[in-house]
Amino acid sequence: MKNFSEIEAMARMHHPDLDARLAAHGHLRTAQEIADIPDDRWLSTMTRCVFQAGFVWKVIEAKWPGFEAAFDGFDPVTVSFYSDDDVARLASDERIVRNGQKILATVHNAGFVADISREHGGFGRFMADWPASDQAGLLELLKKRGSRLSGMTAQYFLRFSGWDAWILSKDVGAALVREGVVDKPPTSKAAIARAQAAITAWSDESGRSQSEISRILALSTG
The missing domain is CATH 1.10.340.30 (Hypothetical protein; domain 2)
Structure with a gap:
């Protein structure tokens, strides 16, 4: 599992306008x-x-x-x-x-x-x-x-609702497989728990919200 800075760099390589894309999705509520x-x-x-x-x-x-x-x-x-x-x-x-x-x-x-x-x-x-x-x-x-x-x-x-949520989309699932978090797109309770643990760790490491983490994961796939 890479440091999140490496995953973000991959997303920026595919999408130089990454910051604008993240901002366009609206703000989280306090x-x-x-x-x-x-x-x-x-x-x-x-x-x-x-x-x-x-x-x-x-x-x-x-x-x-x-x-x-x-x-x-x-x-x-x-x-x-x-x-x-x-x-x-x-x-x-x-x-x-x-x-x-x-x-x-x-x-x-x-x-x-x-x-x-x-x-x-x-x-x-x-x-x-x-x-x-x-x-x-x-x-x-x-x-x-x-x-x-x-x-x-x-x-x-x-x-x-503005809650700090990740979404396990097809692209996020592919990124989690790539990073070795899961061996296939997470749908089982155990796999979702592993995805949660990885996203929480990346959030703590990067200071980014869970919502941003999942969006960046999706954008890092291409």
């Missing part, structure tokens, strides 16, 4: 900014990532105002109490993508957000307190307690 995000915005981002999975993102983006209206502004308590009639109503609502399983997942996730909020004094507070060095553990929790919140969907949810 712990306080994360804590201050209202519960409804967490459910909104969560739902958007669920509906985007396996679908054309631009379609979801264009319809998003309709999603916000149809799901009562994503208030977790309100959505968590949706009845079968509410689900049927949404399944025929042309303002949204009418995927029954993802609608049901949203109702489940509303309960998840509401429960975490009660347990920790706000979903944002819970997220702010979770250490970036244990993203693997957070992904496991999202998978167990949420619905359709696994794999890339969960990783994008964290990234889009």
Whole structure:
């Protein structure tokens, strides 16, 4: 496993505009900014990532105002109490993508957000307190307690929320294989833990965020 300065040099060789590319991806939120995000915005981002999975993102983006209206502004308590009639109503609502399983997942996730909020004094507070060095553990929790919140969907949810998240994209997986961290793209719990350990070590070494580490890893492949 190379020092991260060597990996960054590889990325700069392929992409001399590396700094501009990193800056273009937006800023991470501070712990306080994360804590201050209202519960409804967490459910909104969560739902958007669920509906985007396996679908054309631009379609979801264009319809998003309709999603916000149809799901009562994503208030977790309100959505968590949706009845079968509410689900049927949404399944025929042309303002949204009418995927029954993802609608049901949203109702489940509303309960998840509401429960975490009660347990920790706000979903944002819970997220702010979770250490970036244990993203693997957070992904496991999202998978167990949420619905359709696994794999890339969960990783994008964290990234889009401004949490300091790595994303195990195809290119990041290839870089981790190249560096001997894993022997194939990480999908198992053990392989993801090894990826987490390597990313944390590189973050400590370089002073860069986990988000930057994963982007630089991806760009180092070409």
